[in-house]
Amino acid sequence: MNPSSSLYLLDAHSLIYQVFHAVPVMTGPKGQPTNAVFGFTGDLLRLRRKNPDYLVCVFDPPGKTFRDDLYAEYKAQRAPMPDDLAAQLPVIHRLLEAMQIPVVMVDGYEADDAIATIARQAEKKGIDVFICSADKDLRQLLSERIRIYNLRKDVILDSDSLLKDWGVKPDQVIDYLALVGDNVDNVPGIPGVGPKTAAKLLQEHGSIPQLLGNRSAVKQPKLRKNLEELEERLLMSRRLVELKTDVPLSIDWEAWRVKPLNTGSLLELFRECGFHRYANEVRAEQMPQGGSLSGAAQSELFADGPPASAPAPKNDWQGAYHLVDTAEKFSDFLERLRGRNRFAIDLETTGLDPHSARIVGMAFCWQAGEAYYLALRGPAGSPLLDPHATLEALRPILEDPATGKVNQNIKFDLEVLRTAGIRLKGIVGDSMIASYLLTSGERNHNLDELSTRYLGHQPIPITDLIGKGKNQLCMDAVEPARIAEYAGEDADVALRLCEVLEPQLKSIGLETLYRELEIPLIDVLAELEYNGITIDVPLLKRLSIDFANQLSALESDIHALAGRTFNIGSPKQLRQVLFEELRLPTQRKTTVTGEASTGQDVLEDLAAAGHELPRKIIEYRQIAKLKGTYVDALPELVNLKTGRVHASFNQTVAATGRLSSSDPNLQNIPIRTDLGRQIRQAFVPGQADWLLLTADYSQIELRVLAHYSQDKALQQAFQEDRDIHAYVAAQIYGVPEEKVTKEQRRNAKTVNFGVIYGLSAFGLAKRLGMEQDEAADFIDAYFARYPGVLDFQEKLLANARSDGYVTTILGRRRAIEGIRPRSSYKQRNQPEREVLNTVIQGSAADLIKAAMLKIHRQLQQGSLASRMLLQIHDELVFETPSTQRDDLARMVEDAMSNALKLDVPIKVDLAAGPNWLDTEVLVVGPP
Template sequence: MSKLILIDGNSIAYRAFFALPLLSNAKGLHTNAAYGFTTMLLKLVEEQNPSHFLVAFDAGKATFRHKDYAEYKGGREKTPPELSEQFPLIKELLAAMGIKQFELDGYEADDIIGTLTRLAYEDGGMDVIVVTGDKDMLQLVSERVSVALTRKGVSEIELYDPARLHEKYGLKPQQIIDLKGLMGDASDNIPGIPGVGEKTALKLLHEYGSVENVLEQAANIKGKLGEKVSQHADSARMSKELATIFREVPLELGWDDIRFQGYDRQAMADMFRKLEFKSLLEKMDLPAADAGTGAAETERLELDSMQRMTGDTLGELVDALPAVAALYVEVIGDNPHTADVIGISFAADEPLRSYYVPFGLLQDESCAAAGQVRDWLAAEDKSIAVYDLHRSIVALDWRGMKLGGVDFDVQLAGYLLDPTESTLTLDGLAARYGLPSLPSDEAVYGKGAKFQLPPEDKLSDHLCLKAAAVLRLTSRLKDALEKDGMHRLFYELELPLASVLAAMERKGFRVDTEELKAYGRELQARLEEIMQTIYDEAGTEFNINSPKQLGEILFDKLQLPVIKKTKTGYSTDAEVLEKLEPYHPLVGHILNYRTLAKLQSTYVEGLLKEVRPDTGKVHTYYKQTIAATGRLSSQYPNLQNIPIRLEEGRKIRKVFVPSEPGWRIVTADYSQIELRVLAHISQDEKLIEAFREGLDIHTKTAMDVFGVAEDEVDANMRRQAKAVNFGIVYGISDYGLSQNLNITRKDAAKFIEQYFAAFQGVRRYMDDIVKKAREHGYVTTLLQRRRYLPEIKASNFNLRSFAERTAMNTPIQGTAADIIKLAMVQMDERMKRENLRSRMLLQVHDELVFEVPEDEVGHMKKLVAEVMEQAIELDVPLKVDVDDGGNWYEAK
């Protein structure tokens, strides 16, 4: 039996967007709706095994219904740009997954779906499942058509057949349009009969059967309801007509056109990588990135020789070391602090040859040649290229080996040349820069549970090819950096930073585990206190972590207003609880309980697992080539995410202490660096004046936006001004600002317009940078870091709008990231030059953290402020707040 699945594309995209938190990939492209949509598609295919599949979209705003009722859907708010930009992604995903999509001018997705359900019924032999978030679609239910209404966003569905529909509403499918005719639909601006809700409409239909019968019997309906029915008879008829799905759309689609023949696994893998759906890549066991066929190569990567070294032959490599120009360190594992080093391959040119040395051989203290290779690796008086210098230094350092004399990193160069490129693997870089395709690591080692080291000869050849690829890529990437004006950014900032990061991570940050455990006990005691308070308020004991039991307490026992329901009962998510907090003190205690429970599990128990027993420290790992803006990201553990807004979260910093007795922790934090960069780049006179005069920028913004004097700015005004200040930096939309401030989108849009009216230099900058991006195809930071924006000229409005917002905020965010990284490199140089014992331990966004001997504290506080404030010259002063304390908490 054939099975057809029809998806209401717009409805599902909307529900996925509002159900999931805003997610974005490294390019800054929002992906939450695309992710939710994709997971639903995968689940449907797995569970339903359809023979035919189609996703229908609305083609535009104007449909035939607008001719009869111009206000149809007139009350809808404009689609948030964070969602609009995802529709093209969803359509790309559908194409990659082999799922047909369709839209037609003048008609809605409902009409396309309705027509196809009719045709499927008439042709016979096909069962249909319609997936939507819109109850209007229930009118399509029949013996052969089931309608799946989404619940809990799109993660669950409720399936309706005629029996289920009658059980839930006491109606037949065709009566759904009568229901809408009577009660209307605010989301579509269908008026219905004013004052008639679902309960009343159902009562009328159960008694009279249809809109027409209700209108005919209006005189017999008692009281004001009968009067309303009589007065709004025309509205009811029109509303029923508007709610009726048109099932005669002229479709030029045959069943073969929408036949589902399975996924294009390579195309789907490419899209999942682009959107960084890592969990879905893993779940679907998708193939490795296609590194290309090498058809466009300009030269062959043919080695004159590839040799696997043994104890007897290692002397040949020693003799060849003066000619070696590139090497590759094979590190297996995500975290280089704990990963395995398999071996190192070396490449020399003219003739092109490679040597592979197993790591165990390099560590052999009894082998004289191995000692000579180790000495050569550590020497600074050489010039070699590598792949991923930072990772290589860290992995080797833990195993007692040094790596010096590196003057080029092909991964780092590839990242700078296009930071939005997700394929920075060596095989990906080779394909991107015209070399023949290399075998991917996945092809050689396998993936996930299937991972295993290949035979020694295959491993040797693979690593020899990698070293040769590093060598061949080097000249090409050097030329590209020079051509794009990023020579200084690479050599003076990013390359030296790799070594600085490696040294910071290797030093690590000591954690007082006893203090951490004590804080865990304190949290546990507070959790137990709050738990008892919750039981007292509720009048009974229950499982606080059970949404079902909590829902029964809040909504059945305490009779609090129901905000949202799910398939399994009442919703008790954070959004619901925040709205309920004013109604009962119990809700505030629940929110507090959840906050402390997360601190306990994530930051107490989680951090204890990350402390290395041999050092008593945590050794985070900074990813240098992830964010398109140039920001660093921290992993294993993520020390940039330790909460600081709540006092309970800030207390976690108390456990981070100096590693030497009598030493102090010194912190230095840039004050409002992104807003200062904005002032410099935009040349806005008011912003420049505010920073030069040392005014509080959020108060100044509130004064200018609200048109009030300084002493009239209240806390709420300043809070709103702060939100819009940082919102401008991050390209926030009216939707985003409305969510941050809990105000309407209309008020948020007005606020943004008031801001631009007050700060006209910022408005000019925003307009000018978009023009430049359109002209050149990219934007740059003050240090010439590039970000390409190919979508800036896209015909699709949503893609183009996303690129425009990215063009506005990338120079600001990117320059701020460049400045603190430049300060790190300069601080490292100054500390070495002055032979200080102090150590740089962390970078957390705009903050640097040091551990400092008592006798160097005064000097270091002056030095770090000087270096950070003079890292770059702007038209406004950079300001750094420097503090010290016995632990990280006290120093903040």
């Protein structure tokens, strides 16, 4: 048996339940539920990409197990399996058969016991075991060879992380679980013993037998009494959670080896379920390693829908990565680099903040399988190149726009180089962006994942070099020879990925979007991040004190209404106050614990019903979130070197094509409340006699809807520059526009935006506080007045159902499964809402990206000193000398209005002022 063999053991019911609740409701072509099958298929394909030697799926058997004989109440509180999930189990078994994954199920024993037995046997054979499950009981199996793999977070749990998480060792897990108990499985435990107490008891006494033998040493009287009176219950709980490792089952290692997919059976199953994307993933295994297909082959490969995340077979990775650490080696390298028309460049740095990180080294790769690492910093005594002289020698090549550069997330390298005084030019590719455009619905586009997915190669983890946790090293403390292997491989992988992914983009018509919008946008976003924005820290300090006083007053009110003090931030204590002590009506259960929810929706329903305490809790949470997320956090994010806050703008997060921001997330600052608006007041120009200027697309998503739907009445409203919400209200209510009330306009506004995203009568009724029948009538009236909108939506859904994807105005694709063969505008499901959302919101995103590109180029080429600072969905924020305000406004308005052509006018609202809040409407004429 090969000692490096790996076995992945799947706790089937655990994973299937997870995806059933995580994946929105989906239906196949015949209306059958498919969300669990869809989610589980994704799990299996991801696991196959890890190239395990063995892959086994373990199910719970029907009927009772030996634990039911031990304790009749065991799992008695568990709800029966939902009908929509039960209907998918036969399909899941067909899926496993088609993927040739063996199934284990033993009568009388839970899946956990079978997993425990197999894992221990594999351990004896020297096989590395990865258990895929969320079940806490399985942690008792952890050892040097046995680990738990969290598929959702892509995290491996081992003995060390168990000790950090729970404070116990694997051989103490059984006792820990017995002490704490488990509400889900109905394991009793000991009253008053939570996770911290259990860990402390086991740290002090070692085990339950030792604890019971020395319970007189337990200081808390009540706990000591419980241990005395409930000893039998505790020992019974211990037997319930202890897993069997001697389950009578047959292990056939050869039969359990990973086998090729039964492609025909799998494609037939995907056809029945309507899984276009997964069908393409299976077909994509035909793609030659590291190469591209002929035009005819590409056409056939992607005939049924969006491109695949092609899982590549195992391969023998070949890589020669050279360390360049002397002047002689560098001279030779420079000669080799000159004349190359395209190469990958990857920087290793002392940190992840591009404004303060120093370059440790640079890797270059222009031919698959060979790379060079230039060592600039390292441990004392290491041969190193002179950083300044090296960068100066490279400057002509790095700043040459005719020499193409690629990498994974090359925006980071661009910004680090700019901090070092080099303006990187000639960016022509980014493997992260290429992957995102091909599979925008995937959340993970990091280098290791893409390498495994497309190249069949698992790169060196960075933790192999710098470790993790409190003992993590800085990269400049690692020997350059070790970094050379790591960085050289990264550059090599990035180059190979671009060579694999870019032909796929071309084959489905995404090359123009990639080359002419997304890749040039890297420069724009890097400029925004480099510019940052100034924060009025003293104002935020004053706001923090004010918010703290408001929270203190609210806390007193809340405790008075509750009749006692309690931890407002604790869902458990809040649940007890609301539903046990005050006996307010419970609204819904949580999916994990089965207990009453204290979420925002529940509190809003209770507040709407006239209950004061939930209303106060909502207000408290809003202020606490603003204070923690922005008021107190923003001053800490001010860069000491620049004195500004530098947010990150992300191109590969939102599936619709929208940009997102992080560190801080400026797109989530609420603007509909006075408190949220006060935070905007803290964003100010960085220089005296400068202003902030904002440019906001007016009703852009409704204009995009009018463009696509070709509805004459809707288009007329925009042609005549009417107040669209008052216009729609007048038509629906049958009154003159000047007679429309504020409430009627508000209702029309909610419908206008709700219609774009498939808002149901139930959702509209909840938002407007009306009866559901009245809301349904309102939606009916809307579509009666604007039939083109409904016709457009129905055609869009029909195309998405047949194609498996939708496209935006610039051709951006998003794969969406689960469109029903027949659906009503009165009740859209989640995938159908995603279709409508993607086309409208994604097209608006295309528009503002195109505008940003035009503005960036004009600012670079023109004489204005103004700077673009932020992008917030449909709004851009600039800072400008007050003397250049009107010139900037004219240029921005023209660029935004003419970035793309719609069949209705595009209007831009301009404003300027001393901060982001206090701006005045700006109307500028010709110069």
